[in-house]
Amino acid sequence: MNTLGASEENIRELFSKAYRTAPSIVFIDEIDAIASKRENLQREMEKRIVTQLMSCMDQSSRLMQPAENSESSDDRPGYVLVIGATNRPDAVDPAIRRPGRFDREIVVGIPDESAREEILSVLTRNLKLDGSFDLQKIARSTPGFVGADLAALANKAGNLAMKRIIDERKHDLMSDHTEDWWREPWLPEEIDKLAIKMSDFEEAVKMVQPSSRREGFSSIPNVKWEDVGGLDVLRQEFERYIVRRIKYPEDYVGFGVNLETGFLLYGPPGCGKTLIAKAVANEAGANFIHIKGPELLNKYVGESELAVRTLFSRARTCSPCVLFFDEVDALTTKRGKEGGWVIERLLNQLLIELDGADQRQGVFVIGATNRPEVMDRAVLRPGRFGKLLYVPLPSADERVLILKALARKKPIDASVDLSAIARMEACENLSGADLSALINEAAMAALEEKLTSTGITFDAFTIKTSHFEAALRKVSPSVSDMQKKFYQRLSESFKAA
Structure with a gap:
């Protein structure tokens, strides 16, 4: 007042x-x-x-x-x-x-999986549920949800059930040529069938955004393993250490596996490091935070460190969570260089968060870089970015898989032999990004041919072998032989270390 x-x-x-x-x-x-x-x-x-x-x-x-x-x-x-x-x-x-004023302080934290299951059982107590209903599955698929979010989830599931029931009734009555279907009274047996299904809750989970995930989180990528050509060895590593760990946590706890592994993907540019991280997040169904290295840097003292602390705090709140540091070398250059105070303070904070007093608790860290040789060695030990995975230029077989994955959404002519194109000498040393550029150039060549053709036809145009041949004359490898040898030597040195 x-x-x-x-x-x-x-x-x-x-x-x-x-x-x-x-x-x-x-x-x-x-x-x-x-x-x-x-x-x-x-x-x-x-x-x-x-x-x-x-x-x-x-x-x-x-x-x-x-x-x-x-x-x-x-x-x-x-x-x-x-x-x-x-x-x-x-x-x-x-x-x-202090005591004498507020004597007790009680932290009401974000509920874990078992607490979410209990909250859901209370929220659904007065709801009419249909058939087999797996509350544990819903609880597992709602990391980071607080009580209010779960209440919103139950409401959304109820709304979806209502819409589904009304749509089904409309379809049934309209098929009986009842135009004023909405005027028809509900029969007692129809009312008895009204219930919320498990599928309604599963659909609602995709639509309700928890309040703790409204700042800083990236949407879960729609990249699947099928979109990543080859790299099966890397896929198996991530399946073992991240995907299965998130999907079957009780098995890992039973065997006492509690190492929060960090991965560093390194290799020539354009080989699919970012794509792999996105596929892992999609496969695991985990929350995903995509950090572009330099965006954490701030000229004011303490702000960069605060950004790192906030980042890990958010990730712990919504665990399981995949933290993906793109171009991580920007944050982890070797300490002791003149003028690098901002990076040094940020790096020290990052080291503490990766393997310090605060356990990461279901936060999985993946870094990607083209320049691992400039990174501080303290970051590359077990517990931090401990598993170093080399992502090389694709082999001939992998180029076939990449081209087929890229061609899935393109109108490729049936006569085109992608396997033969991928094995051509002109495709040697082409990275995944180069192959993507190749297929886009071929599509552009086909489009230009369609636009410049004099006879107007309505037949569907497709990308033919001639278009790929024209594209190959324009696309050249982005990684030179010297760089390729450098990365091979680097991978051998990391394995020996």
Whole structure:
């Protein structure tokens, strides 16, 4: 209130009323609004409000002490319980967080899988569910969901069930030539069939975004393993260490496997390192945060480190989560170089988060780089980016698989032999990115031929072998022989280390 002293008077009146009606509970929601740290407050009025609240709480603790020599129950004070709630505990003045004021601090954290299952069982208690209903499966597919998110999920599933039921009824009645189908009364047997199915909840999970995932998270990529040509060895590694671990956590816990493995994908540019990380996140169905290396850098002292802490805090909140550091060499260059203070502080913070006091708890880290030789060796030990995986230029067989994966969404003519094209000498040393450019050039050549053809026909145009031959004359390898040898030597040195 604007009147001088009115806000303090309101607080005094609140506690006075609580004492008059004792035993009573005073619940102050969003207490950080009236009890923020006084050094951060600009106006004197706000500081006086904090002081008044502390004074009233001290008075309540004195009143709650039994009087000396008080025998009768009438002389005993009426108890007033004060409960505060906030989602910003660090913003509350420390003087109010001491014993005698707020004696107990209870952290209501984000529910884990078993807690989510219990919350869902409460939310669905009064809902009519159809057939076999697997609450554990829903709980596992909702990492990072809090109670309010799960309530929204149940509501959304109910809405989807209603829409499905009405659509089915409309279809049935319209097939009986009943135009005013919506006027038809519901029969008792129809009402008995109304229920929410498991499929409604599974559809709702895809549509409801949890509140903790509304900032900083990337959408789960739609890249599948089929879109990644070859690289089966890498796929098996990720299946063992990340995908199965997320899908069958109880088996890994049973065998005591608790190493939070970090992967570093390195190799020539354009070989599919980013694509692999996206496919892993898709296959595991985990939350996904895509960090482009340099975006964490900030010129102000402490801001880069704060960004790293915030990043891992978000990931832990919504575990299981895949953190993908693209161009990770930008953040992990060797320490001790002149003028590299910002990178050094950020790197130290990153090392602490990767393998420090705070366990990663279901946060899987994948890094990708073309320049592993410039990275600090402390980052490359087990527990951090400990598993070094070389992503080489594709072999002839892998080029066939990549071309077929890329051609899946293109109108390729039936006469085109992609296997023969991939094995041509002109395709030697072409990376995955080069092969993507090749197929796009062939598509462009086919499109230009269609646009410049004089006879207007409505037949479907396709990409023919001649278009691929024209494209091969334009596309050249982006990785030279010298670079290829350099990366091969580098991979051998990392294996020997």
